[in-house]
Amino acid sequence: xxxxxxxxxxxxxxxRGPGGRWRGGPWQGGPWHKGPFGPPGAAxxxxxxxxxxxxxxxxxxxxxxxxxxxxxxGPGIYALLLAGPALLLLRHRHPRLTVLGxxxxxxxxxxxxxxxxxxxxxxxxxxxxxxxxxxxxAAWCAVGALWAGRLLxxxxxxxxxxxxxxGSAGWGQEVAIAxxxxxxxxxxxxxxxxxxxxxxxxxxxxxxLRRRADEERLRIARELHDVLAHSISVINVQAGVxxxxxxxxxxxxxxxxxxxxxxxxxxxxxxxxxxxxLRAPGxxxxxxxxGLDRLPELTEQAAGAGLTVEVETRGARAAxxxxxxxxxFRIVQEALTNIVRHSGARSARVRLSYxxxxxxxxVDDDGxxxxxxxxxxxxxxxxxxxxxxxxxxxxxxxLxxxxxxGPRPDGGFRVHARIPLTVTPAPRxxxxxxxxxxxxx
Numbered sequence: 001x002x003x004x005x006x007x008x009x010x011x012x013x014x015x016r017g018p019g020g021r022w023r024g025g026p027w028q029g030g031p032w033h034k035g036p037f038g039p040p041g042a043a044x045x046x047x048x049x050x051x052x053x054x055x056x057x058x059x060x061x062x063x064x065x066x067x068x069x070x071x072x073x074g075p076g077i078y079a080l081l082l083a084g085p086a087l088l089l090l091r092h093r094h095p096r097l098t099v100l101g102x103x104x105x106x107x108x109x110x111x112x113x114x115x116x117x118x119x120x121x122x123x124x125x126x127x128x129x130x131x132x133x134x135x136x137x138a139a140w141c142a143v144g145a146l147w148a149g150r151l152l153x154x155x156x157x158x159x160x161x162x163x164x165x166x167g168s169a170g171w172g173q174e175v176a177i178a179x180x181x182x183x184x185x186x187x188x189x190x191x192x193x194x195x196x197x198x199x200x201x202x203x204x205x206x207x208x209l210r211r212r213a214d215e216e217r218l219r220i221a222r223e224l225h226d227v228l229a230h231s232i233s234v235i236n237v238q239a240g241v242x243x244x245x246x247x248x249x250x251x252x253x254x255x256x257x258x259x260x261x262x263x264x265x266x267x268x269x270x271x272x273x274x275x276x277x278l279r280a281p282g283x284x285x286x287x288x289x290x291g292l293d294r295l296p297e298l299t300e301q302a303a304g305a306g307l308t309v310e311v312e313t314r315g316a317r318a319a320x321x322x323x324x325x326x327x328x329f330r331i332v333q334e335a336l337t338n339i340v341r342h343s344g345a346r347s348a349r350v351r352l353s354y355x356x357x358x359x360x361x362x363v364d365d366d367g368x369x370x371x372x373x374x375x376x377x378x379x380x381x382x383x384x385x386x387x388x389x390x391x392x393x394x395x396x397x398x399l400x401x402x403x404x405x406g407p408r409p410d411g412g413f414r415v416h417a418r419i420p421l422t423v424t425p426a427p428r429x430x431x432x433x434x435x436x437x438x439x440x441x
Contacts, residue, residue, distance in 0.1 A: 259305075302336050308348070311352070335415040357422060396417055
């Protein structure tokens, strides 16, 4: 709930429309929104209008004692002094009519011979509000008409207007008044520029928040996909083995069930870690993220699914940054998962090449691709839909690297990734979509 203060608008205000008319929105939440120049559609600004009325009445009362030659304060003069602040109540919803009306009332006050004082305060507030609301032409015309009308009154019409015996004003005074009008318009333009700047900053902050939320959503989706796709693939293969050998070879079926138990336990642990991160934003994970040090576990799980994995390391193995280590592990995990699910190969080769500025990963199998039910489901988009290869590329691109995947000339399939050890994130483009190669995986 938002407390009503008299000056603040509603929490949601529509945006600025064509033609310069403001319907709110970009002003919402900025410093000027809380002042006397709030957006159209805001609550009636009675507090600031009342303050203007008090200043004009009290200030003009003091000024009248120093100007005995001017018209005495009577009901008509008081009515004109109050008419301007009364019109200011409409400046948020009708800024153009307000600035024109306030200028007309002020010109009537000058024609009535009222004493000089803070009567122009209403004009200043109305002018700033109109320019900030996009009604620049109306504000300029109103101020120009007021200045021209004062010239006529001070140098020609004064003969027929009160007070009797009034003389012509000096032309030097007109220069000061023109400078004052220009200063008011300049201040109004400054308010407009600052308000638009705050609107852009708020829009940029909102876009950054949405972008971070999208990135976090995609990161969590990739984590869950990699964890579940790998573990469930192993469970699926081992469940098939267990069912096939349940009667013929109970001991082998027991081994398959043991593998299923271990794979499901690991998957539950990693999913729980991801969910804990969602439940406690900003909290550090309870367990370290997986990395290439867990590659032996990965090859052991693959062996349980009937896939023999040979790992080769080139170069001096070095400690990797956590993000790079996790991305490399997930890329290898997804590549092996694809072999288990969609390839008839019974062996795979993983090569890790360490260089001073780059980590190179290569995963090869001898194929061929299978056409079983799992592969059909993936091609139809029921389970995988090629998202695994997309996830690999997104992980590598986030670190400034690349992933290439496709059939080898001599048969089989290859996943080749390069990840720089000095992170230079790639520019954000449109999300990648599965290509024909990914659909075949």
